Amino acid sequence: MKESLWESIQFVKKNSPLVHNITNYVVMNNTANALLAAGASPIMAHAHPEVTDMVAICSATVINIGTLDEYWVESMVQAAAKASQINKPWVLDPVGVGATNFRNATAAQLLVFKPTVIRGNASEIMALANVSLSKTKGVDSVHQSTEAIAAAQWLNQTTGSVVCVSGAVDVIVNDNSQIHLKNGHPLMQQVTGLGCTASALIGAFVGNNPSDPFIATAAAMALLSIAGEIAQRQSAGPGSLQVNLLDKLYNLTQEEFYHHLKLEEING
């Protein structure tokens, strides 16, 4: 497994897939920088006259509902419909779903187009699956990722999407398989948008390897969480962590990757 994850990481650097992002205002800069640091090529575009053109040009589309409004929702729906129609991989990041009816309705509209991958924290995945009526606490999670496994499995069965629940343990669910990743560091939660960055990286990896979104998702999550774990050691707080994380996404070595990877596969 570790070899195929590292290969995926190298393959993104080599191919530099173009990743189309319809994402929120808060994280656009971070996610663009994280994609560049990992070797991918980001483009942000949401205008109705061009959004489906961008889906067609790019290797994958990432849709993140963090700062949606009616115009952006229409952009997202058009993009998801196009991706579904032309069989382009796309990633859904349902930021803050559960917090308002508008977010719930938007997420439901997008789910129809069967995302290739869904990534959220436990509260979001549970809200998305309607398994829980628990109140989402804004964009942060009040649940452990492992609490959301049943919801993730239900979503996977319903939509066919690979589902990633990120948290202290990142759980990636597909069919009867799970990957549990135990990398990362709690300080990463004090940096805004690292969940959104995870989704963007998944977009790059799944765009580069559309035939295996399960491994692509695991590779993206492993890259980010290991880079964050190492970067944290050099960081006095969340400000320097954000900076050091970009550096480490850029210069992570195979040795560091293999040394830090804490991954468990669960089948059946």
Place this chain on the structure above:
Amino acid sequence: MKESLWESIQFVKKNSPLVHNITNYVVMNNTANALLAAGASPIMAHAHPEVTDMVAICSATVINIGTLDEYWVESMVQAAAKASQINKPWVLDPVGVGATNFRNATAAQLLVFKPTVIRGNASEIMALANVSLSKTKGVDSVHQSTEAIAAAQWLNQTTGSVVCVSGAVDVIVNDNSQIHLKNGHPLMQQVTGLGCTASALIGAFVGNNPSDPFIATAAAMALLSIAGEIAQRQSAGPGSLQVNLLDKLYNLTQEEFYHHLKLEEING
């Protein structure tokens, strides 16, 4: 005083209040990171179908007119009206008021809903109070904060808002009391959005302590300006200051806070 300020800072870290921001595109990332570093939990939302829901869910709403347009103005008005109606604390940051008629009209519309706290630089507070017809120089201030005290007092009397004029000296005005804070460093002006960050932090503090917005505002301003002052010493320029400031918001100690605080209370 210093004890109650430090207590406020600890109380935010403990409660992690959810802070709703309708703010400008330039600073969304910074302000989200500053809120997280201080222990609060940020959410950015402006869509008409959800903006009043967000006001209701959150501890406080921060409205910043930095990059407004007609849709966003309507979001701001709906949010301010809702906050006023359900008695939720809200903060107004009238960025660039005085520069255009559109900003003046928007600020006037929002003032009707009596912000809990208003924070601006001297030029903005003077423009807001119509005390001065001086031309605002964009988003930077051409006036000393102490020149705007009369304007701040007039605004406080008219709206009931605690008014904070930030500058080399931060002046906080309420009824017959003033707090003058002499912390911070001039290099902070070379980092974009630290005024907006101040307003966001005030939102966290006033959301956490709605019964005393005067102290809440002083605590937020003291935290930011002391963190900036200390961070500056480790910084080669504005780039590293932005990073070190987030670290210091996160790891400021009581000893550092007490050692650096330069505060004067003026009554009557």
Place this chain on the structure above:
Amino acid sequence: MKESLWESIQFVKKNSPLVHNITNYVVMNNTANALLAAGASPIMAHAHPEVTDMVAICSATVINIGTLDEYWVESMVQAAAKASQINKPWVLDPVGVGATNFRNATAAQLLVFKPTVIRGNASEIMALANVSLSKTKGVDSVHQSTEAIAAAQWLNQTTGSVVCVSGAVDVIVNDNSQIHLKNGHPLMQQVTGLGCTASALIGAFVGNNPSDPFIATAAAMALLSIAGEIAQRQSAGPGSLQVNLLDKLYNLTQEEFYHHLKLEEING
């Protein structure tokens, strides 16, 4: 030449020109910080009710089509028309032109108002000149800047704009003159928005020196690329480069500037 470039840099710090930006969401924070670090004063504004007022107030307007939509295109057209009408310098950054018909149509609409300066990478300048039908690879360039010189000259003759093709060599074209700048470092391409930052800085310099946009453009490009080149040496990757670059824009010395400048003038 080097003396007049350094003079321009000092003159921006002294005058602190107000620069109006209609730019993309991804880079607003970076470009505002870069303008501040270089001594200019940024303002971002796009609302129809105020956008022409901002053009009138500011020293220059920078229009960047990175994340355009119909509303923003109208803002851009209004701003360009106003700048042209009142003879204010304005800069066009045609991000991603060539990628979609919408971007091509928007760029064509804006060209009518004859930008003072156009800055793009080789692919963008070639797409803009219609010289090439090559597919733009998103916002990154697949061409060397020197391949775009004929396109830049054609644009210069047609619109009267100074044209800057940025890349490993930055080529600045006006009438029968060219300046070739060989500063910078490849790692700068892994930081999002440094092209947009270049355009914003050109705005500051041309706003400050509207009578010589050729020299103003060269000064802005030399400042950024030399600052990036020096900052890169202290950087472990693109995260720290972004930070160190802002510091170096702020504290670059005359000695450093003269020592690093690699500039060639070509006439006739």
